[in-house]
Amino acid sequence: MAAPAVRFDHVTKRFSGHVAVRNLSFEVPTGGIFGLLGPNGAGKSTSIRMMMDIIEPDEGSIALFGSDRKGRDLSARIGFLPEERGLYKKMQVLDHLVFFGEVKGIGRGEARRRATAWLERLGIGDWADKKVEDLSKGMQQKVQFIGALLHDPELVVLDEPFSGLDPVNSQVMKDVVIDLAKSGVTVLFSTHIMEQAERMCDRIVIIARGEKVVDGSLSEIKGEFGGRHVALGFTHDRDRASRILADRTLIASVDDYGASADIQMTEGADPEGVLHALVREGVGLSRFEIVEPSLQSIFIAKVGNAAVASRTGEAA
Amino acid sequence: MNKIFAVIRREFVERVRTKAFILSTFGLPILMVFVTVVPVLMMKGTDRTTNIAVIDATSDSVGTRIIAGLERPTFKEGGKPKYAIEHIAPTGDVTTLRDSLLKRTIRDAAEPLDGVLVLPEGVLSGGQAEYFGTNVGSLESMGDLQRILSSTIVGTRLERAGVDAGLVTAAMRPASLKSTKVSKGMATGESGEASFILAYLMGFMLYISVVLFGQQTMMSVIEEKTSRIMEILASSLRPFEMLMGKVLGVGSVGLLQMSIWGGTIFLVGRNRAVLANLFNVPVETMQQMPLPNIPTELLIVFLTYFALGFLLFGALFAAVGSMVNSTQEAQQAVSGVVMLIMVGFFGVFAVIKDPSGGLGTILSMIPFTAPFVMPVRWSMAAVPPAELAISLGIMIAGLLAVVWLAGRIYRTGILMYGKKPSLREVWRWVRAG
Numbered sequence: 001m002a003a004p005a006v007r008f009d010h011v012t013k014r015f016s017g018h019v020a021v022r023n024l025s026f027e028v029p030t031g032g033i034f035g036l037l038g039p040n041g042a043g044k045s046t047s048i049r050m051m052m053d054i055i056e057p058d059e060g061s062i063a064l065f066g067s068d069r070k071g072r073d074l075s076a077r078i079g080f081l082p083e084e085r086g087l088y089k090k091m092q093v094l095d096h097l098v099f100f101g102e103v104k105g106i107g108r109g110e111a112r113r114r115a116t117a118w119l120e121r122l123g124i125g126d127w128a129d130k131k132v133e134d135l136s137k138g139m140q141q142k143v144q145f146i147g148a149l150l151h152d153p154e155l156v157v158l159d160e161p162f163s164g165l166d167p168v169n170s171q172v173m174k175d176v177v178i179d180l181a182k183s184g185v186t187v188l189f190s191t192h193i194m195e196q197a198e199r200m201c202d203r204i205v206i207i208a209r210g211e212k213v214v215d216g217s218l219s220e221i222k223g224e225f226g227g228r229h230v231a232l233g234f235t236h237d238r239d240r241a242s243r244i245l246a247d248r249t250l251i252a253s254v255d256d257y258g259a260s261a262d263i264q265m266t267e268g269a270d271p272e273g274v275l276h277a278l279v280r281e282g283v284g285l286s287r288f289e290i291v292e293p294s295l296q297s298i299f300i301a302k303v304g305n306a307a308v309a310s311r312t313g314e315a316a
Numbered sequence: 317m318n319k320i321f322a323v324i325r326r327e328f329v330e331r332v333r334t335k336a337f338i339l340s341t342f343g344l345p346i347l348m349v350f351v352t353v354v355p356v357l358m359m360k361g362t363d364r365t366t367n368i369a370v371i372d373a374t375s376d377s378v379g380t381r382i383i384a385g386l387e388r389p390t391f392k393e394g395g396k397p398k399y400a401i402e403h404i405a406p407t408g409d410v411t412t413l414r415d416s417l418l419k420r421t422i423r424d425a426a427e428p429l430d431g432v433l434v435l436p437e438g439v440l441s442g443g444q445a446e447y448f449g450t451n452v453g454s455l456e457s458m459g460d461l462q463r464i465l466s467s468t469i470v471g472t473r474l475e476r477a478g479v480d481a482g483l484v485t486a487a488m489r490p491a492s493l494k495s496t497k498v499s500k501g502m503a504t505g506e507s508g509e510a511s512f513i514l515a516y517l518m519g520f521m522l523y524i525s526v527v528l529f530g531q532q533t534m535m536s537v538i539e540e541k542t543s544r545i546m547e548i549l550a551s552s553l554r555p556f557e558m559l560m561g562k563v564l565g566v567g568s569v570g571l572l573q574m575s576i577w578g579g580t581i582f583l584v585g586r587n588r589a590v591l592a593n594l595f596n597v598p599v600e601t602m603q604q605m606p607l608p609n610i611p612t613e614l615l616i617v618f619l620t621y622f623a624l625g626f627l628l629f630g631a632l633f634a635a636v637g638s639m640v641n642s643t644q645e646a647q648q649a650v651s652g653v654v655m656l657i658m659v660g661f662f663g664v665f666a667v668i669k670d671p672s673g674g675l676g677t678i679l680s681m682i683p684f685t686a687p688f689v690m691p692v693r694w695s696m697a698a699v700p701p702a703e704l705a706i707s708l709g710i711m712i713a714g715l716l717a718v719v720w721l722a723g724r725i726y727r728t729g730i731l732m733y734g735k736k737p738s739l740r741e742v743w744r745w746v747r748a749g
Contacts, residue, residue, distance in 0.1 A: 052551040088543070
């Protein structure tokens with residue numbers, strides 16, 4: 001079996017007193033799209049920076065491609081789009097991309113050829129000899145994206161790749177990412193936008209406050225949460241439902257939208273019991289459906305728990 | 317290794333392409349030719365006869381002699397007299413007469429005058445001669461006038477005292493002192509003035525360019541930090557590669573500029589005759605311009621120390637850039653480095669005063685001051701080759717130590733955002749790992 005593309009082994013990183021990443025372990029298998037999810041400040045970027053050998057973990061280790069060499073030594077095999085985009089503002093686009101190619105170890109001619117092809121593909125071929133500062137933010141992001149892919153890496157690490165993009169450009173980037181995955185490249189991207197991750201990722205890890213809360217393939221995770229999610233739609237007497245929804249022996253959490261609500265049952269609780277109780281109270285229902293949970297609801301349930309746990313004392 | 321080269325190339329190409337670089341690099345040599353040739357052209361342009369009215373109130377013949385003295389000098393070319401003298405006999409009140417003559421100094425007067433010379437009675441026995449003119453600001457004209465006046469009066473006094481006229485002429489012949497620089501036991505054919513200017517110019521150029529290019533290195537590090545491009549660089553390049561690439565890249569731009577500037581002075585100095593022909597001015601006048609002849613060895617010593625000095629200070633500037641988050645913060649943090657440079661620059665003056673003195677020797681052995689002091693010493697005095705070798709050796713050792721230190725600070729600094737680190741924290745970065 002092939003070694004995982006990325007392997008975190010009990011990694012901890014502290015910054016002046018506060019723990020950014022705590023005892024984090026997970027594996028990114030070779031091939032496919034892997035989502036590193038978590039709320040802002042969860043430690044996603046810190047994890048990625050450690051992976052890229054920009055900063056070093058305080059404890060634990062990170063292995064790339066099963067090798068014991070550091071991220072920087074393997075940089076020719078990795079494409080990296082940092083969260084904080086940065087380009088030399090005064091440089092011409094094509095020159096800039098050639099420079100990116102060079103520091104990744106490909107020749108100038110080859111870098112120029114590939115960069116030109118990529119610029120055409122992403123629809124900004126006419127901008128090749130413009131200065132970076134003349135480009136719109138979205139175009140700069142595309143340039144940066146090309147910079148990460150220029151050297152045909154085996155592993156592409158994208159930190160919040162879709163943030164700040166309009167829907168059209170977001171679509172273009174998504175297509176590129178999907179194509180990369182199809183061609184056998186391992187893609188790891190971080191995001192806090194769950195809809196995107198839900199549609200694209202094969203596997204995910206959710207971290208919160210530096211700790212892993214969910215790890216697995218999307219279908220496994222959904223299966224584990226399945227059957228306990230109920231979507232409700234109210235017609236009248238909405239307020240009569242409040243007492244039932246507040247019953248924590250039955251219902252773990254409520255995502256309340258007023259006229260509708262998504263509820264999550266506690267483990268072992270029977271959805272039919274809830275339906276029974278609601279009907280008995282005389283709540284008017286337009287919808288009662290046991291649904292597959294959205295990643296969003298899993299995320300909120302899990303991250304919410306972790307948040308509560310770490311506030312009350314110590315999580316697992 | 318190719319990666320370092322990519323960084324060097326980027327720094328070099330992006331800088332050399334800027335308008336600022338092109339303007340300063342080629343502007344200065346043009347300015348240099350300009351300041352060499354224009355004064356000569358201007359001097360040539362002043363061979364206009366000066367019209368002076370002399371109110372001669374002397375009763376002895378001294379007034380006549382002064383007038384004769386003024387009428388004697390001519391311009392080199394064409395034999396045109398320097399002064400056209402109008403002899404006015406004093407009638408009535410001298411002040412009124414003078415004032416009426418001064419009316420003729422306005423530009424469109426019928427018989428224009430440049431000035432009025434008043435010789436009172438008793439000028440020979442200490443009376444004050446007075447000159448009223450539009451050209452009193454010209455040091456050259458006033459010096460000339462003063463010289464003629466005083467030599468005539470002194471000559472007349474001596475003759476009156478019974479000294480033989482021939483003897484007076486012989487005694488009054490001016491004594492002149494020509495200073496020539498001696499280097500390695502031989503005369504260089506270079507005047508003392510030129511050698512001072514050369515030393516000062518070198519010190520100044522080194523100072524300006526180290527500060528200028530050093531600041532550029534620092535700014536470029538700060539730019540990479542604030543634009544966050546550092547993350548991409550740091551994930552592909554070793555901090556040492558980034559540091560050296562940057563310092564060498566900016567340094568080679570500086571070296572190119574210095575070579576063009578130094579080369580121009582070198583060439584202008586060597587080709588005065590050609591330039592003189594080109595602008596149709598006498599070669600001798602051109603030779604008098606205090607522009608130094610740069611010996612080839614000096615040019616090499618100068619460029620070598622510039623390169624070493626720049627690497628040293630460039631690494632320090634880069635380390636400072638890596639510690640701070642903004643240009644404003646940098647201004648404070650960099651003051652220590654600028655101080656070191658200032659010491660070197662002021663050392664230049666000490667060396668100019670006494671090139672072989674103890675202070676100069678010590679300063680040329682300290683890596684932070686040697687880049688400024690050594691080329692100047694070399695230009696002013698004969699430096700023993702052994703001393704040069706020791707200085708270079710210490711310089712290179714110091715350079716390696718500083719680069720190592722800067723590399724350690726840089727490694728941590730470039731990824732630190734937020735508060736400016738204290739000196740103690742910086743020391744921890746150096747010792748870590």
